[in-house]
Amino acid sequence: MRTKPVSRDSIFARTRDYFEHFAAATPARFAILIFAGFVLVFTAIFLLPISTATGEVPPLADALFTAVSVICVTGLATVDMATYWSPFGHAMIMLGVQIGGIGVLTLASILGLVISRKLGLRQRLLAASDSNPLRMNKGVAESQAVRLGEIGQLLITVALSVLVIELFIAILLFPRILAEGVPLGGAVYQSFWYSFMAFTNTGFSPTVEGIAPYASDYWFLSVLMLGVFLGAVGFPVIYVLMRNLRRPKRWSVHVKLTLATTLLLFALGGLAFFVLEFNNPRTFAGLDPGQRFFQPFFLSMMTRSGGFSTIDIAELNGSSLLVGDMLMFIGGGSASTAGGIKVTTLAVLFLASFAEARGNVAMEAFDRRIPGDVLRLAVSVVLWGATTVATACIILLQISGATLDVVLFEVISAFATSGLSTGLTASLPDSGVYVLAATMFLGRVGTVTFAAALAASQRRQLFTRAEERPIVG
Amino acid sequence: MRTKPVSRDSIFARTRDYFEHFAAATPARFAILIFAGFVLVFTAIFLLPISTATGEVPPLADALFTAVSVICVTGLATVDMATYWSPFGHAMIMLGVQIGGIGVLTLASILGLVISRKLGLRQRLLAASDSNPLRMNKGVAESQAVRLGEIGQLLITVALSVLVIELFIAILLFPRILAEGVPLGGAVYQSFWYSFMAFTNTGFSPTVEGIAPYASDYWFLSVLMLGVFLGAVGFPVIYVLMRNLRRPKRWSVHVKLTLATTLLLFALGGLAFFVLEFNNPRTFAGLDPGQRFFQPFFLSMMTRSGGFSTIDIAELNGSSLLVGDMLMFIGGGSASTAGGIKVTTLAVLFLASFAEARGNVAMEAFDRRIPGDVLRLAVSVVLWGATTVATACIILLQISGATLDVVLFEVISAFATSGLSTGLTASLPDSGVYVLAATMFLGRVGTVTFAAALAASQRRQLFTRAEERPIVG
Numbered sequence: 001m002r003t004k005p006v007s008r009d010s011i012f013a014r015t016r017d018y019f020e021h022f023a024a025a026t027p028a029r030f031a032i033l034i035f036a037g038f039v040l041v042f043t044a045i046f047l048l049p050i051s052t053a054t055g056e057v058p059p060l061a062d063a064l065f066t067a068v069s070v071i072c073v074t075g076l077a078t079v080d081m082a083t084y085w086s087p088f089g090h091a092m093i094m095l096g097v098q099i100g101g102i103g104v105l106t107l108a109s110i111l112g113l114v115i116s117r118k119l120g121l122r123q124r125l126l127a128a129s130d131s132n133p134l135r136m137n138k139g140v141a142e143s144q145a146v147r148l149g150e151i152g153q154l155l156i157t158v159a160l161s162v163l164v165i166e167l168f169i170a171i172l173l174f175p176r177i178l179a180e181g182v183p184l185g186g187a188v189y190q191s192f193w194y195s196f197m198a199f200t201n202t203g204f205s206p207t208v209e210g211i212a213p214y215a216s217d218y219w220f221l222s223v224l225m226l227g228v229f230l231g232a233v234g235f236p237v238i239y240v241l242m243r244n245l246r247r248p249k250r251w252s253v254h255v256k257l258t259l260a261t262t263l264l265l266f267a268l269g270g271l272a273f274f275v276l277e278f279n280n281p282r283t284f285a286g287l288d289p290g291q292r293f294f295q296p297f298f299l300s301m302m303t304r305s306g307g308f309s310t311i312d313i314a315e316l317n318g319s320s321l322l323v324g325d326m327l328m329f330i331g332g333g334s335a336s337t338a339g340g341i342k343v344t345t346l347a348v349l350f351l352a353s354f355a356e357a358r359g360n361v362a363m364e365a366f367d368r369r370i371p372g373d374v375l376r377l378a379v380s381v382v383l384w385g386a387t388t389v390a391t392a393c394i395i396l397l398q399i400s401g402a403t404l405d406v407v408l409f410e411v412i413s414a415f416a417t418s419g420l421s422t423g424l425t426a427s428l429p430d431s432g433v434y435v436l437a438a439t440m441f442l443g444r445v446g447t448v449t450f451a452a453a454l455a456a457s458q459r460r461q462l463f464t465r466a467e468e469r470p471i472v473g
Numbered sequence: 474m475r476t477k478p479v480s481r482d483s484i485f486a487r488t489r490d491y492f493e494h495f496a497a498a499t500p501a502r503f504a505i506l507i508f509a510g511f512v513l514v515f516t517a518i519f520l521l522p523i524s525t526a527t528g529e530v531p532p533l534a535d536a537l538f539t540a541v542s543v544i545c546v547t548g549l550a551t552v553d554m555a556t557y558w559s560p561f562g563h564a565m566i567m568l569g570v571q572i573g574g575i576g577v578l579t580l581a582s583i584l585g586l587v588i589s590r591k592l593g594l595r596q597r598l599l600a601a602s603d604s605n606p607l608r609m610n611k612g613v614a615e616s617q618a619v620r621l622g623e624i625g626q627l628l629i630t631v632a633l634s635v636l637v638i639e640l641f642i643a644i645l646l647f648p649r650i651l652a653e654g655v656p657l658g659g660a661v662y663q664s665f666w667y668s669f670m671a672f673t674n675t676g677f678s679p680t681v682e683g684i685a686p687y688a689s690d691y692w693f694l695s696v697l698m699l700g701v702f703l704g705a706v707g708f709p710v711i712y713v714l715m716r717n718l719r720r721p722k723r724w725s726v727h728v729k730l731t732l733a734t735t736l737l738l739f740a741l742g743g744l745a746f747f748v749l750e751f752n753n754p755r756t757f758a759g760l761d762p763g764q765r766f767f768q769p770f771f772l773s774m775m776t777r778s779g780g781f782s783t784i785d786i787a788e789l790n791g792s793s794l795l796v797g798d799m800l801m802f803i804g805g806g807s808a809s810t811a812g813g814i815k816v817t818t819l820a821v822l823f824l825a826s827f828a829e830a831r832g833n834v835a836m837e838a839f840d841r842r843i844p845g846d847v848l849r850l851a852v853s854v855v856l857w858g859a860t861t862v863a864t865a866c867i868i869l870l871q872i873s874g875a876t877l878d879v880v881l882f883e884v885i886s887a888f889a890t891s892g893l894s895t896g897l898t899a900s901l902p903d904s905g906v907y908v909l910a911a912t913m914f915l916g917r918v919g920t921v922t923f924a925a926a927l928a929a930s931q932r933r934q935l936f937t938r939a940e941e942r943p944i945v946g
């Protein structure tokens with residue numbers, strides 16, 4: 001595979017060469033191993049007595065579930081996150097979501113680097129924001145191996161952008177938390193906690209009462225929405241917006257498609273929750289007119305996969321839960337901290353459908369033609385997501401005996417790393433906890449690596465067969 | 474559009490020309506109007522006092538729902554079908570399901586004729602069984618208008634095949650019903666009733682006790698399964714099997730794909746029901762070993778969209794209900810009496826996914842290459858089905874306040890014209906009844922006409938745009 005001669009004999013160089021070779025040969029497996037490694041390390045950390053508030057060793061199921069939920073930035077919990085863990089545990093949680101969030105942002109781009117074997121970070125980042133890094137240049141010679149140094153460079157660029165955004169969000173939150181009467185040190189800590197949890201789309205709260213003190217505060221909730229939105233649109237979009245915010249003509253089709261679909265889903269979701277919960281006294285019916293209109297849109301943004309909630313999700317009508325299921329399953333943007341099948345995947349399916357209805361040969365969006373092979377990838381991602389969710393639902397329905405309303409919501413929340421919960425997670429037996437942990441892991445790692453794995457396997461066919469078409473529909 | 478000079482002035486010829494022109498210009502609208510017309514006629518019939526057992530005029534909601542359920546061969550009911558209607562009403566129900574069943578079988582082929590404007594019935598039928606009649610020859614000159622006489626010829630061929638099969642099924646059922654102690658006339662009537670209801674995939678019962686007397690009878694249930702299977706594979710497959718049963722080399726990819734997917738789903742569904750209901754005493758747990766294994770497979774075949782049931786569907790575990798949802802949503806073969814998105818649609822999605830995973834340029838099945846544009850049609854059908862089901866679910870959850878388990882099952886049963894019921898249909902208020910009736914109609918007419926409408930709109934594009942791909946997954 002690699003043509004470079006082995007010229008250095010140091011253990012470091014050998015190890016690096018081995019990793020490079022492994023990453024280049026099976027990038028998807030490489031990504032899965034990295035994620036699994038972090039999950040194991042954090043499970044071990046959470047099993048330490050100094051991680052819990054009581055100083056006892058927690059049950060394995062709880063430690064593993066928390067590790068998966070943190071590394072996959074999901075936000076579901078089998079224990080009360082605010083009281084169960086010690087300050088050390090909380091510090092590890094903050095570290096874990098940063099690793100998970102930045103890891104997810106970079107992994108897609110790294111896989112793109114590995115697969116396309118193209119050098120040049122800046123060109124690559126521009127390309128990543130301009131077109132799909134996972135699939136372009138698939139005909140490029142395989143001899144250009146990616147150096148780990150490049151991956152480091154990419155990691156630094158992503159991490160710096162993330163920290164700048166998180167600092168910005170924390171600064172916006174800080175005065176409001178201080179005004180609530182929280183002491184200075186605690187206010188700084190909580191500002192960064194909420195900023196991390198919003199941008200990484202995790203959704204854990206640092207205190208028992210959670211965001212309840214701010215449940216009707218337009219400023220606090222709007223900043224949270226902004227953080228969740230920035231995390232959920234994905235790094236390629238953020239990169240372009242940071243450079244060309246005022247020059248929409250330079251935005252790529254991916255940026256336009258992601259923003260348009262995200263905003264459309266946000267608006268439709270908010271309107272649906274507004275209408276469906278209009279007369280529900282346990283959620284929004286008792287609020288004043290402003291809140292009654294604002295809160296459904298906050299909920300809509302949180303399904304992107306923010307995971308914060310001002311209401312008891314279990315009190316939503318069944319119809320709203322189903323709307324939430326759909327929004328969470330779609331999730332956020334590609335290469336983002338949000339989960340789900342991704343907004344562009346949905347957009348491509350609809351573009352294909354529109355092209356079919358209009359009788360156009362090619363899919364089109366924003367005056368650009370979209371290659372037909374993207375559709376096949378989109379279909380694969382959706383099939384794989386639907387299969388994962390259906391399998392997990394069937395097993396959990398059998399284990400828990402709960403209704404489909406709550407099981408489907410919890411499973412999709414886990415798969416799409418949304419973290420909103422009807423309360424089922426906390427009441428599951430250990431077997432159910434492991435199933436949900438597996439769903440979180442598959443949802444997080446799968447959406448990152450699945451498309452890469454498929455794209456990486458592209459090869460030429462040696463012959464074609466006689467054409468024939470089955471009936472469809 | 475039509476180049477033939479108007480040479481005859483009789484009202485008959487003018488009317489025929491008008492219909493031909495309308496059918497050729499907007500085939501999907503033509504099909505929808507035909508179905509809607511039959512629904513209106515049968516609603517009027519069921520509103521007559523002579524249709525009900527009591528001689529009273531039934532509520533409009535019940536008459537309309539029954540008419541839709543009969544014409545769409547769904548099998549859901551808001552009233553007790555065995556006792557509510559008079560003998561005249563029952564005769565109309567038998568007539569209605571025959572019209573609906575034969576109508577569905579022919580409509581796809583008729584639309585194919587209209588769209589491709591090709592003469593020659595025999596070639597067309599062979600072509601229909603050999604490849605997709607809705608989409609082949611889309612480049613053929615539009616001047617060859619289809620004559621209504623041709624449609625009549627096709628109708629006769631389909632109707633004859635249907636009657637032969639139904640007679641065959643009835644003969645197989647007759648001795649068993651006679652052995653149950655039913656008088657001769659009643660046994661003949663019930664044999665034909667069950668035969669019609671099985672082959673048309675409707676699932677209404679002629680008596681109050683339904684199929685309860687035969688609930689553990691291997692012969693009776695197996696014949697019902699055969700009838701449902703033949704109705705569900707679709708006319709193109711039946712036509713090929715009748716001519717080339719022992720020469721599988723002559724079977725088209727459509728035939729092989731339909732049979733393989735149908736049998737695979739049947740086996741997987743049966744196994745899933747067997748495992749998930751193994752310890753459920755309200756369904757299969759109390760049965761003897763043979764029945765315990767046989768009944769789950771009977772249930773699996775009935776989700777194709779047979780609609781007969783030996784158990785109370787509401788007593789199934791939530792996990793089994795979800796498996797049933799998935800099987801019903803997929804449904805049967807194209808141009809069949811079964812509903813759903815069709816097995817070949819699912820197969821094409823998976824073939825696309827396999828091709829993507831293997832890095833093949835084209836989808837392949839049974840040593841044949843499948844054109845990529847079929848995928849776009851499959852995606853459109855699934856998106857449209859999912860949107861219909863989701864919308865109906867959200868509205869019915871809001872109206873009924875029932876759990877998602879039963880609402881999703883009932884909505885998919887209506888959409889896929891399956892007719893299996895948890896009992897929700899009978900307890901819905903009028904508004905819910907109308908929503909479910911609309912779902913049945915959209916499910917039946919949509920799957921028949923949607924693909925045709927899309928295929929018909931194919932047109933050339935005058936220019937192509939610069940290529941660009943968004944990130945997916």
Ligand SMILES: [K+]
Binds near residue numbers: 074201
């Ligand atoms: K989350």
Ligand SMILES: [K+]
Binds near residue numbers: 676778780890893
């Ligand atoms: K049926």
